[in-house]
Amino acid sequence: MRLRRGKEPAPPQPAPGPVPSYVQPPPGARNLVVVVLDSLRHDSWLQAEPEVLGRLGAVERRYTYATWTAPSHYNLLMGLLPHTNPVEVYASEYYKQDFLRYSDRLNVPGMEFRRLLPSIFLPTYLKHTLGYRTHAMVSMPVLNPHTAVNRDFDSFELMPTHNDMAAMLGKMTFSDERPSFYLLNVGETHYPYAQPGEDPSKWPRISGVHGVFKHLDDQPGPDSTEFFDATTLRELHGRQVEAVRYLDGVFARLFDLLPSNTWVIVTSDHGELFGEDRFFGHGPVCHEKVLEVPFVEGVVP
Numbered sequence: 001m002r003l004r005r006g007k008e009p010a011p012p013q014p015a016p017g018p019v020p021s022y023v024q025p026p027p028g029a030r031n032l033v034v035v036v037l038d039s040l041r042h043d044s045w046l047q048a049e050p051e052v053l054g055r056l057g058a059v060e061r062r063y064t065y066a067t068w069t070a071p072s073h074y075n076l077l078m079g080l081l082p083h084t085n086p087v088e089v090y091a092s093e094y095y096k097q098d099f100l101r102y103s104d105r106l107n108v109p110g111m112e113f114r115r116l117l118p119s120i121f122l123p124t125y126l127k128h129t130l131g132y133r134t135h136a137m138v139s140m141p142v143l144n145p146h147t148a149v150n151r152d153f154d155s156f157e158l159m160p161t162h163n164d165m166a167a168m169l170g171k172m173t174f175s176d177e178r179p180s181f182y183l184l185n186v187g188e189t190h191y192p193y194a195q196p197g198e199d200p201s202k203w204p205r206i207s208g209v210h211g212v213f214k215h216l217d218d219q220p221g222p223d224s225t226e227f228f229d230a231t232t233l234r235e236l237h238g239r240q241v242e243a244v245r246y247l248d249g250v251f252a253r254l255f256d257l258l259p260s261n262t263w264v265i266v267t268s269d270h271g272e273l274f275g276e277d278r279f280f281g282h283g284p285v286c287h288e289k290v291l292e293v294p295f296v297e298g299v300v301p
């Protein structure tokens with residue numbers, strides 16, 4: 001290559017040809033849509049008996065790797081979906097096998113775990129190795145676009161309200177030239193389990209949840225009978241079940257708009273406690289109900 005001096009005129013350059021700005025995707029690669037129903041525990045799904053979601057396949061009880069939204073989503077974006085709790089299996093081996101399942105999901109034969117390295121991040125792999133468009137729409141501020149999980153996404157949006165999956169649908173686009181990956185983090189199933197039309201002033205208030213931090217220095221603190229009002233907790237669980245029934249109708253619309261052959265995964269990032277063993281919510285909770293999550297996947301029905 002000849003080096004050019006500062007004042008020397010630049011030699012004529014060949015006219016730029018069409019340079020592909022992305023990796024050419026493998027033929028037949030499927031769109032992938034991962035929907036995370038935030039905080040939805042497995043038995044709420046069973047109680048709701050969602051008919052549309054049932055068309056995707058039989059729901060499994062699986063287990064999350066983390067009890068809180070941020071680490072759980074990071075783990076998911078490493079390509080690790082909620083696990084089946086297998087015995088006598090090494091973690092690294094399970095991870096490799098779980099990753100190779102993407103070969104079927106994406107209809108991309110011959111995927112290799114080593115190609116996921118060194119980033120170990122699914123959007124990076126999908127975008128830079130397989131030529132996918134990568135998008136995320138999230139409901140929880142803890143996943144906002146400034147956080148570390150926003151890496152190698154073409155678009156990443158924190159939705160204006162925390163509980164409106166339907167508002168995501170109109171923003172989804174698909175291309176015939178390149179497959180798309182969408183991560184949708186859905187908030188209707190998150191506390192206070194509110195559907196989008198509900199007046200926020202009518203949302204439930206648990207004195208412990210809203211007051212325990214505010215009045216931490218007051219004496220005496222909220223007592224346990226106030227925190228664990230059994231009727232309120234039962235109603236809250238019922239609201240999460242109703243949120244699933246409402247979302248089932250939104251899934252009907254989602255399934256209508258997805259191109260045929262799109263692979264859909266619906267799961268949760270962690271479960272939720274509704275007063276069992278005096279726990280509420282998720283996060284600093286070590287209880288099987290915060291680990292149990294629903295999991296279903298398949299080609300869009």
Ligand SMILES: [Zn+2]
Nearest residue numbers: 038039069269
């Ligand atoms: Zn969460």
